Amino acid sequence: MMPPWSDVIKLALSQDVGRGDITTNALVPAGREAEAELIAKEDMVVCGLPVMAEVFRTMDSRIRMLPEAPDGAGVMTGNTICVVRGPARGILTGERVALNFVQNLSAVATLTRRFVEKVQGTGARIVDTRKTTPGLRMLQKYAVRTGGGHNHRMGLDDGVLIKDNHIAVAGSITEAVRQVRETLSHLHQIEVECETLDEVREAIAAGANVILLDNMDIGTMQKAVDWAKGKVLLEASGNVTLANVLEVAQTGVDLISVGALTHSAGSKDLSLRIKI
Numbered sequence: 001m002m003p004p005w006s007d008v009i010k011l012a013l014s015q016d017v018g019r020g021d022i023t024t025n026a027l028v029p030a031g032r033e034a035e036a037e038l039i040a041k042e043d044m045v046v047c048g049l050p051v052m053a054e055v056f057r058t059m060d061s062r063i064r065m066l067p068e069a070p071d072g073a074g075v076m077t078g079n080t081i082c083v084v085r086g087p088a089r090g091i092l093t094g095e096r097v098a099l100n101f102v103q104n105l106s107a108v109a110t111l112t113r114r115f116v117e118k119v120q121g122t123g124a125r126i127v128d129t130r131k132t133t134p135g136l137r138m139l140q141k142y143a144v145r146t147g148g149g150h151n152h153r154m155g156l157d158d159g160v161l162i163k164d165n166h167i168a169v170a171g172s173i174t175e176a177v178r179q180v181r182e183t184l185s186h187l188h189q190i191e192v193e194c195e196t197l198d199e200v201r202e203a204i205a206a207g208a209n210v211i212l213l214d215n216m217d218i219g220t221m222q223k224a225v226d227w228a229k230g231k232v233l234l235e236a237s238g239n240v241t242l243a244n245v246l247e248v249a250q251t252g253v254d255l256i257s258v259g260a261l262t263h264s265a266g267s268k269d270l271s272l273r274i275k276i
Contacts, residue, residue: 034088041269048105060090103267112147124249177206
């Protein structure tokens, strides 16, 4: 069975390799074997080794990976994460694509771990958003889980979230919730985005199951929690950083969604060093 990210890998390889790696093919004999080490050049949480293995398997099924630090492991600068062995041409040609995936996914996992550690003991869950790199959502959400976080919606078909523009079109929170209730099964939970305490009260009265406290300051958020805790699940969202996430968690919210986990994680510094 092919992994669910095979199509993404094939697209990435087709963009990078094109009609062939002319440099490697000119310099490396077809039968040459090689060994390479994936080295961490900064501290990080490892993520993406199964994707890396699939990149190399797609290049040449004879390439093998021997992980020394599995996904989710914390490594330090200079640590060997895995060893790659097999035909040198396949390793060299797939190197950049493999690194691109692991560097980004490790960055997402690392940033997520930092947020999770900040709120440890508060009972709040760190969750992601749909602010992912197009085409990489499944992988980046996997990286969030690897870092100890939790996933919000995978896509628009995965859950109801009534946002400000939906409310504007429907005319009110009450009307938006009513229309969704009439349209969808009773099995669907309804989340409503609220910016004020009055909106929180209206959403709960309308039958919302989850309230997203959108860009509220800590004082307003605390009032919302004091009034609504136990009636619905409460999610804090907007302008959450490592500097303020603990304060947000200490209000008593159940969930804290952080778009930065995926849209601002960047890349971790890794190196694949060939040893012939």
